Amino acid sequence: MTSTRQAAAHEPIARVLPMLTVPHLDRDFDYLVSAEQSDDAQPGTRVRVRFSGRLVDAFVLERRSDTDHDGRLGWLDRVISPEPVLTPEVRRLTEAVAARYAGTRADVLRLAIPPRHATAEKKPSPAPAELFVPPPEAEHWARYRGGDQFLTALGDGKAVRAVWQALPGESWPTRFAEAAAAACAGGRSVLAIVPDQRDVDALAAAAAQTCGADTVVALSAGLGPSQRYTRWLSVLRGSRRVVIGTRSAVFAPVGNLGLVLVWDDGEDTLAEPRAPYPHAREVAMLRAHQLRCAAVIGGFARTAEAQAMVESGWAHDLLATRETLRAASPRIVALDDDGHAQERDPAAHTARLPSMALRNARAALDRQRPVLVQVPRRGYVPALACAKCRAVARCRHCTGPLALTSGGSGATCRWCGRGDPALRCATCGSTEVRAVVVGARRTAEELGRAFPGVSVITSSAETGIAEVAEGPALVIATPGAEPRAPDGYGAALLLDGWALLGRADLRAAEDALRRWMAAAALVAPGRDGGTVTLVAEAAIPVVQALIRWDPVGHAGAELAERVALGLPPGAHMAALDGPPDAVAALLAESRLGEPEMRAEVLGPVELPAGVRRPAGLPADAEVIRMLVRVPRGRGLDLAGALRRATGVLSARREHDPVRVQIDPLRIG
Structure with missing residues (x-):
């Protein structure tokens, strides 16, 4: 049957990438294109090819006149769709992400391009709106040093990169929308990545006002297959110029991209849970680097990764003056939950709150203002900390977190598995340790008994609400689910500080500060009576950073400590999870033990709890974890070695596959 086909007269060979799951087949293959298929089988289109006796989906990468294949070529089975969904820009980004995270291009493409919906594809997208967006007013951006010049540079199409520290009480969706409007006024498109649907809705509404509703589209996983693909096609076809979405939208085929925005890059939801596990922040900044376009990472707090971009000179700070910051900030106090004040105040004991926190909350309610109570999520892994200075106990060999063993033989490192029978704090020298466990559950009922007659509102990831009405109310929320108050909360109570600070995680302090600042930013300024009470010891550095509202200083100290300890982003790490024999085979094949790789292999240990x-x-x-650490400048070498070794072992089929994660959020 195939012998009667006539090859295309022009460029009869299609080089395709089959969507195969095995790493050793992550390469291009050549197929013949028939004359009937030639017009549709263009670069970027979806096709179907026969591979090893079965039909598989593939993408056309290019059309060619010759091939380097020695044998006989097969024919394309059919063209699934003539829509060129894989653009050259997204293809280049896909290849870079696969190299950065030791993955396959097929896995990255599954994240980048949504499944086809034939009905949606047949419908024409709206005609591209005429892009006339007036330059935004710079009044609010002028509160930040260089903010007005930053907007001007965006309008001029310059590749300015910044890490923006939003002021407390700042309407970040409005500021992001103004930045988008500046880029659109210069004739460029905008891509904004935010953690969740609530943020998507808020930013889309703000962008519709500044840029025009016809230019804005929101992409998120919550959309149905048809609606999601319809919106994605509107971006591909140039109908929408401002694209807002969650982590998968970072691959959206935005044409003429001039600005990439990322909000709250420390949020867990920006880390992809599917192979090859890329982080949306890293993909967004990689895309900005490839296209030489502007980029902004914004947040109330700051991650060590964002600080590293500033210190390397890749991005610059966008900060307000201290005077402006003091005028916008609430009054922040920290109180240790030692119980002395509770003994003198039965209501405080009932609510498990220090007496002063209770008074601050009552004062806000008397002023007819709502009160926010932030309750940490449950389920954090126990760890050890110094009983004197509260520093988290770390292994003297690899700086991993220490935890008590069930046999009572001392502490064991969760990274390398070495024991440490005689603990001594590296900060103060104390030999006394304390167990840091999950904070006691603060239920709405308990707090309701301490505030009789006040309405209680709960908000969580499952039952989140966007905004509360004016008037006195007690709003109990988990981190990330705090609703907004029209004029700001009168007070906020941040409970169970040690439930956040005591996690066996190198990001514990950073995450705690980020969550506290996100809640504190919703409180009215101190000049209007706004007060934030944190239940934690005031002498702890991260607590001091909150009191001073100094996320930049904390991020700088965090980065310096991680560089000294050899932790990301001061170094690159790979986590290898799998059966012991498979992990050993992968390490041997990757040759990471050779001196020129400068790699340090840690472990094995049991798979961390919660992974x-x-x-x-x-x-x-049996599943174990091994960690491989290399200097900062050898990250691509590490990923490349593991990627090649994974392909070799996949071809041999002698071992079970090993999960490889480069710089995972949760190392141990």
Whole structure:
């Protein structure tokens, strides 16, 4: 049947990438294109090819006149769609992400391009709106040093990069929308990445006002297949110029991209849970670097990764003056929950709150203002800390977190597995330790008994609300689910500080400060009576950073400490999870132990608590974790070595697959 086909007269060979799951087949293959298929089988289109006796989906990468294949070429089975969904820009980004995270291009493409919906594809997208966006007013951006010049540079199409520290009480969606309007006024498109649907809705509404509703589209996983693909096609076809979405939208095929925005880059939801596990912040900044376009990372707090971009000179600070900051900030106090004040105040004991925190809340309610109570999420892993200075106990060999063993033989490192029978704090020298455990559950009922007659509102990730009405109310929320108050909260109570600070995680302090600042930013300024009470010891550095509202100083100190300890982003790490024999084979094949790689192998240890087992393994199979650490400048070498070794072992089929994660958010 195929012998009667006539090859295309022009460029009869299509080089395609099959969407195969095995790493050793992550390469291009050549197929013949028939004359009937030639017009539709263009670069970027979806096709179907026969591979090893079965039909698989593939993308056309290019059309060619010749091939380097020695044998006989097969024919394209059919063209699934003539829509060129894989643009050259997204293809280049896909290849870079696969190299950065030791993954396959097929896995990255599954994240980048949504499944086809034939009905949606047949519908024409709206005609591109005439892009006339007036330059935004710079009044609010002028509160930040260089903010007005920053907007001007965006309008001029310059590749300015900044890490923006939003002031307390700042309407970040409005500021982001103004930045988008500046880029649009210069004739460029905008891509904004935010953590969740609530943020998508807020930013889309603000952008519609400044840039025009016809230019804005929101992409998120919550959309149905048809609606999601319809909106994605409107971006591909140039109908929408301001694209807002969650982590997968970072790959959206935005044409003429001039500005990339990322809000709250420390949020866990920006880390992709599917292979090859890229972080949306890293992909967004990689895309900005490839296209030489502007980029902004914004937040009330700051991650060590964002600070590293500033210190390297890749981005610059966008900060307000201290005078402006003091005028916008609420009054912040920290109180240790030692129980002395509670003994003198039965109501405080009932609510498990220090007496002063209770008074601040009552004062806000008397002023007819709502009160926010932030309750940490449950389920954090216990750790050890110094009983004197509260510094988290770390391994003297690899700086990993220490935890008590069930046998009572001392502490064991969760990274390298070495024991430490005689603990001594590296900060103050104390030999006394304390167990840091999950904070006691603060329920709405308990707090309701301390504030009789006040309405109680709860908000969580599952039952989140966007905004509360004016008037006295007690709003109990988990981090990230705090609703806004029209004129700001009169007070905020941040409970169980040690439940956040005591996690066995290198990002514990950073995450705690980010969550506290996100809640404190919703409180009215101190000049209007706004007060934030944190239940934690005031002498702890991260607590001091909150009191001074100094996220930049804390991020700088955090980065310096991680560089000294050899932790990301001061170094690159790979986590290898799988059966012991498979992990050993991967390490041997990657040759990471050779001196020129300058790699340090840590472990093995048991798979950390809360980490999912690799897919495809029997339920009773033993799973271990090994960590590989290399200097900052060897990250691509590490990923490349693991990527090649994974392909070799995949071809041999002698071992179960090993899950490889480069710079995972949760190392141990």
